[in-house]
Amino acid sequence: MPVISFANSKGGSGKSTSALVIACELAEAADVILIDADPRRPLAAWADLSDPPARLRVISSGGERTIQDEIDQAAAEVPFVLVDLEGMASQLATFAMSASDLVIVPAQEQHQDAQAAIDTLGAVKRAGRAARREIPAAVLLTRTRAAVKSRTARHIGEQLRGLEGVHVIDSELVERDAFAALFSSGGGLRQLDPREVNGIDKAIANASAISEEVIAILRRKQGAAA
Ligand SMILES: Nc1ncnc2c1ncn2[C@@H]1O[C@H](COP(=O)(O)OP(=O)(O)OP(=O)(O)O)[C@@H](O)[C@H]1O
Ligand SMILES: [Mg+2]
Structure with a gap:
């Protein structure tokens, strides 16, 4: 039922990684379809590497006419x-946002990503206006440092959290080998080989915390809409 889109007009902000990690986590307990709506097909390529988790199906979108x-x-x-x-604004992105119960806007703690995240939140708002409803959106900070953050990173996080009407997910997608490894090995975090990839447990805990928060946001929004 709930539809969650991952959007940020800036390339490389962590959309595909966040979508994949959350999809695999949700697929631990429910059936999930992950629509790859990027013409470069990063997720379809991932699904070809090895069998995706049993309850996760990846489909490639035919584009703006069919999304x-x-x-x-x-x-x-x-x-x-x-x-x-x-990673760019498009009609396809607008259509997907309009059909979403939640738009997650992944952003690294860098100036350009944060600016693009704010632009993308504006695009979500406009899509909502056109659809005559409020489309919930939340920023997910990505590739953050597990240990001490740089001053710039801290500042950008604080800035985003301080913006009125902007929801920033408390958990962050921390920079970890395990998340990057998914795209070269295929499968989910639980299928990674601990002899080859460090910190799988921590990555799973991170993925699970983010997914729980996403579900909580969806529940709150559902409750508010009812
Ligand atoms: N939490 C993370 N830990 C380690 N590497 C990461 C993490 N998140 C993203 N990356 C890496 O950063 C790069 C960009 O991430 P990703 O492909 O998810 O971004 P994107 O927003 O989907 O990019 P595009 O706009 O090109 O679609 C990839 O090489 C990915 O493996
Ligand atoms: Mg991508």
Whole structure:
């Protein structure tokens, strides 16, 4: 049922990684469809590397003409639909946002990412206005340092959290080998080989904390809408 899109007009902000990590985590307990709506197909390529987790299916979008049908059909089939968008503003992204119950805006703690995150939140708001409803959105900080943050990183996080009407997810997608390794090995975090990749347990704990928070946001929004 819930549809979650991952959008940020800045390339490399962590959209595909966040979408994949959250999709795998949700697929531990529910059926999930992950729609790869990036023409470069990073997630379809991931799914070709090795078998995805049993309850996760990846489909490639046919583009802006078909995305709305693809989302509707997927939402009728499974409890969670996630949509990974390409790193630029597009009609396709607007259509996907308009069909979403939550737009997650991944952003690194860097000036350009934060600016693009604010632009993207504006695009979500406009898509909501056109659709005559409020589309919930939340920023997810990505590739953050597990230990001590730099002053710039801290400042950017504080700035985003201080903006009125902007929700920043408390948990952050920390910079970890395990998250990057997913795209070269295929499968989910639990399928990674601990002899080859460090810190898998910590990555799983991180993924699970983020997913729980995402579910809590969806529940709150559902409650508010009811
Ligand atoms: N938490 C993380 N830990 C380690 N590496 C990460 C993490 N998040 C992202 N990366 C790496 O950063 C790069 C960009 O991430 P990703 O592909 O998820 O960004 P994107 O927003 O989807 O990019 P694009 O706009 O090109 O689609 C990738 O090489 C990815 O492996
Ligand atoms: Mg991507």
